[in-house]
Amino acid sequence: MTELPFTASDVALVCEGGGARNSFTAATVHEFMVKGVSFGWIGGVSAGASHTMNFLGHDAERTRESFVEFTASPASGGIGSFIRGDGYFDAKYIYETSGLPGNDLPYDFDAFLNDPTPFRIEATNALTGESVRWGREDITDLESLLKRVRASSTLPVIMNTPEVDGVPYVDGALSGSGGIPVDAAEADGFGKFLVLCTRPRDYVRPEVKYPAVIRRMLGKYPAVAEAVLARPALYNATKQRLLELEKQGRALPFFPDEMRISNTERNLDKLKASYYDGLVQTDRQWNRIMEFLGA
Secondary structure (H helix, E strand, O other): OOOOOEEEEEEEEEEOOOHHHHHHHHHHHHHHHHHOEEEEEEEEEOHHHHHHHHHHHOOHHHHHHHHOHHHHOHHHEOHHHHHOOOOOEOHHHHHHHHHOOOOOOOOOHHHHHHOOOOEEEEEEEOOOOOEEEEOHHHOOOHHHHHHHHHHHHOOOOOOOOOEEOOEEEEEHHHOOOOOOOHHHHHHOOOOOEEEEOOOOOOOOOOOOOOHHHHHHHOOOOHHHHHHHHHHHHHHHHHHHHHHHHHHOOOEEEEOOOOOOOOOOOOOHHHHHHHHHHHHHHHHHHHHHHHHHHOO
């Protein structure tokens, strides 16, 4: 096996979203960083966009803290935040304010600039329901990066809707691939994918219950309501394609053997346990991962 550090220049690292469930895959991203494994491309949707940003910022501890202690912090949200009008999860604080210099989770933008790895972050246009992909060409400063990660991660109703260049955006998992952006890597010319998933292998996304309620709650953004209702079909189709790519030897999906938390989990002990589960499974499957990467 090749000595580390190692660059899998022909492999795209694809990061599924999943909110707090990404505490599990944060462990895998952390291990890649501390062991010096890099890729030819990285992309993510929703919480996977945070993995993308953290990987390119080369701060392994930020990768862990973002989905463990920081997610559990009272400053990240709660009923008080919702009553104040900042959303049940205070997305502006979580994704923007905290990442600025001198704040709670500062981001190393210089490290990001010094890493030439191509990347994509996806969000959903709240007015049209269409998917948008952002890359290096769209990033002019730290704030422009943080704003786009927030847009990609914004859960309708429980987070306030941000604007990028005057356009409102919500969670990227509501359009495009439905949350697993293998197609974004393909569009950028990649044909081999390591996919960090936050649902078990046998998970099938169910149809949305009570569509009339969804449409009423999202009355300001009808296109978002329709995207929420259409997402299960998008997600399940992408999942089936991922399994086909696996059979062809072109994809290695990293599915959690067990996912014990929901996307809105904020209990610190449960988040720590989820991260530990991810660490144990990453260690157990490490040789298989490295073999797929060509190391």
